[in-house]
Amino acid sequence: NAGVMQNPRHLVRRRGQEARLRCSPMKGHSHVYWYRQLPEEGLKFMVYLQKENIIDESGMPKERFSAEFPKEGPSILRIQQVVRGDSAAYFCASSPPDRGHAIEAFFGQGTRLTVV
Amino acid sequence: AQSVSQHNHHVILSEAASLELGCNYSYGGTVNLFWYVQYPGQHLQLLLKYFSGDPLVKGIKGFEAEFIKSKFSFNLRKPSVQWSDTAEYFCAVKTGTYKYIFGTGTRLKVLA
Numbered sequence: 001n002a003g004v005m006q007n008p009r010h011l012v013r014r015r016g017q018e019a020r021l022r023c024s025p026m027k028g029h030s031h032v033y034w035y036r037q038l039p040e041e042g043l044k045f046m047v048y049l050q051k052e053n054i055i056d057e058s059g060m061p062k063e064r065f066s067a068e069f070p071k072e073g074p075s076i077l078r079i080q081q082v083v084r085g086d087s088a089a090y091f092c093a094s095s096p097p098d099r100g101h102a103i104e105a106f107f108g109q110g111t112r113l114t115v116v
Numbered sequence: 117a118q119s120v121s122q123h124n125h126h127v128i129l130s131e132a133a134s135l136e137l138g139c140n141y142s143y144g145g146t147v148n149l150f151w152y153v154q155y156p157g158q159h160l161q162l163l164l165k166y167f168s169g170d171p172l173v174k175g176i177k178g179f180e181a182e183f184i185k186s187k188f189s190f191n192l193r194k195p196s197v198q199w200s201d202t203a204e205y206f207c208a209v210k211t212g213t214y215k216y217i218f219g220t221g222t223r224l225k226v227l228a
Contacts, residue, residue: 004159033214042120042206042218056215091160095214104150105216107160 004029004108006092012114019079019086021111025094032075033105034067037089049075082115089113118143120209122219129197130227137192137222139181139207148210149190151181154221155203163205166190177201199228 005024013019025032030051035043036059048056049069060067064082069075079086089112093105123138141147151163164175171183181192190207207219 031214033216035216035218040220042122042220043208043216044218045215048214093216103213104162104165104210105214106162107152109157109159 003106004092004094006090006108006111008111009109010112010114012116013082014116015083016081019082019113019115021077021079021090021092021113022074023077023092023094023108024074025092026106028096029094029106030097031095031105032069033093033095034075034077035091035093037091037110039088043091046077079113082113084115087113087115118209118211118217120207120217120219122205122207122222124222125220126223126225128225128227131199132196133226135192135194135197135201135224137205137207137224139190139192139219141188141190141207141209141217143188143209143211143217145211149181149183150208150210150216151175151179151190151192152206152208153203154206160206163192197224197226199226202226 003026007022032049034046037043046059047067064080066078089110091110093107095105119142121140149166152160153163154160163179164173166173166183174180179194183190205222208216
């Protein structure tokens with residue numbers, strides 16, 4: 001699957017540092033989604049972006065978290081001043097422009113963030 | 117609140133055993149249903165999906181799932197598992213056009 005690419009695969013940060021997670025969607029996909037999986041939990045929706053626009057950020061924590069999907073380049077999920085509770089797997093997904101019900105999202109391998 | 121429940125968190129089976137993983141959802145509207153699999157170190161892969169039509173859906177690698185609307189269930193089945201099926205399995209519901217709600221996952225270990 002030369003599909004959704006996330007990097008890094010593993011990221012270790014000390015408390016108080018910043019974490020930047022990158023996601024390159026599949027070719028031709030202009031919609032990107034970020035999900036977070038905390039230990040022993042299912043994936044939880046965080047944010048939905050289209051190029052240069054945040055469409056739905058209802059799942060994003062109000063502080064320290066931000067996401068962007070610029071016109072050029074990958075989508076970035078940024079976590080400032082990380083805390084231990086941010087340790088999780090962060091998954092990115094992408095889908096093509098058609099927003100019909102029958103459209104499915106394709107997921108990346110995830111970035112596993114560990115805060116020490 | 118909308119939710120997806122996977123009742124089996126860990127399942128251990130011997131090769132050739134039959135598999136059934138339960139998935140129940142709570143959502144009153146039209147749903148699209150999915151099963152994803154994540155092999156160790158790999159991305160989430162789609163096993164099968166249901167949008168409409170025949171409630172018995174066949175997916176890749178011999179997996180199938182049955183949508184029972186009256187029970188709000190979408191259980192995953194495979195008649196004979198292989199060692200290579202060892203992975204984590206996620207049931208998901210798509211509400212609206214883009215938002216997925218995932219279950220907590222079931223870790224399947226198949227003993228050779």
